[in-house]
Amino acid sequence: MLVLGDVVTDVVACHPDPLAPGTDTAAAIRSVPGGAGANVACWAAYRGLADVRFAGRVGADAAQWHARRLTDAGVRAHLVVDEEAPTGTVVCLVNGAAGAERTFLTDSGAVLRLRPGDVPPALFDGVGHLHVSGYLFFAESSRAAAVEAIRTARERGIGVSVDPASAGFLAQTGVGRFLDAVAGVTVLLPSHDEARCLTGRTEPVAAACQLSRRFPLVVAKQGAQGALICRAGEVVARIPAAPGATAVDTTGAGDAFTGAFLAARLAGASDAEAVAQGCRAGADAVVRVGARPPVVRDRHPAGA
Numbered sequence: 001m002l003v004l005g006d007v008v009t010d011v012v013a014c015h016p017d018p019l020a021p022g023t024d025t026a027a028a029i030r031s032v033p034g035g036a037g038a039n040v041a042c043w044a045a046y047r048g049l050a051d052v053r054f055a056g057r058v059g060a061d062a063a064q065w066h067a068r069r070l071t072d073a074g075v076r077a078h079l080v081v082d083e084e085a086p087t088g089t090v091v092c093l094v095n096g097a098a099g100a101e102r103t104f105l106t107d108s109g110a111v112l113r114l115r116p117g118d119v120p121p122a123l124f125d126g127v128g129h130l131h132v133s134g135y136l137f138f139a140e141s142s143r144a145a146a147v148e149a150i151r152t153a154r155e156r157g158i159g160v161s162v163d164p165a166s167a168g169f170l171a172q173t174g175v176g177r178f179l180d181a182v183a184g185v186t187v188l189l190p191s192h193d194e195a196r197c198l199t200g201r202t203e204p205v206a207a208a209c210q211l212s213r214r215f216p217l218v219v220a221k222q223g224a225q226g227a228l229i230c231r232a233g234e235v236v237a238r239i240p241a242a243p244g245a246t247a248v249d250t251t252g253a254g255d256a257f258t259g260a261f262l263a264a265r266l267a268g269a270s271d272a273e274a275v276a277q278g279c280r281a282g283a284d285a286v287v288r289v290g291a292r293p294p295v296v297r298d299r300h301p302a303g304a
Helices: 036-046 063-072 109-113 134-138 140-155 167-173 175-181 192-199 204-211 253-266 271-285
Strands: 002-004 008-015 028-034 053-059 076-082 088-095 101-107 129-133 159-163 217-221 227-231 234-239
Touching (some): 002 036, 002 140, 028 063, 036 129, 036 134, 053 109, 063 076, 088 109, 129 253, 134 167, 140 159, 140 175, 167 175, 204 217, 204 227, 217 253, 217 271
Parallel strands (some): 002 053, 002 129, 008 088, 129 159
Antiparallel strands (some): 008 028, 088 101, 227 234
8 A cells, every 4th residue: 555645743732631821731742753644554554554655755854753663663655855844743732621632733844845756656566555645635736746646546546545634724725626636536534524524514424425426435434423434425334433441642543543444445354344443443543642553663664
């Protein structure tokens, strides 16, 4: 599998009490590797997919650190080093008083400077699936790179999935522009908020079903309510959320879902089985700080 997307440095601030404007709020703060696309790649490798490749753009300030973290996770990284823009940084405010819900402050940095030429055709050799992070569709340069990658995948008969990534950025960029860019995608994996933004429908089932008239398979993530699988305007399965411990940090739960879902599907699981695997990974993700799975030290990316 090839994942095209974002790799960023997450600064995670877990505060047990609500923020106190104008003064101090105690928090536990850590800097960890992140980025929706990179997270998906790491979770797919963690769930047993043997050859996971990731392509993205990163600043020179943290390129080696991120490359090392991806390699440690079992991902073969193709990182283009940007000498002008810094690595993207996201401040994740995790509110312990609201079920570990997170709010992001995002500086995309080098992420959105990805160019079509940054993704060489050889990266697609032997690839069975392309996954594209929705964050790439929110700027002209990276959107062009994503559209070109989708075109290349379709020409080679490779399936393509997209996670819309951010309801806020979708609204700013424009729903029509996003939908035009992802034409031809075979699997869409929106959250409830993203599905609502893309359709204008507030009811989860109605939003997911409407999207499935445009995309062959829609897997609509519903958080604590599990996920919906929709095809041709109908719900074909409802998968409950996996039981889990109390959430510590919900950052990256959707990425964990996507990575595990794609790994299971590529291994031959049915859609329902793959979604159940995704739900389990999402439950595993929220009980630890940061958006990545544990590092398996004796695992190496295929071909390394």
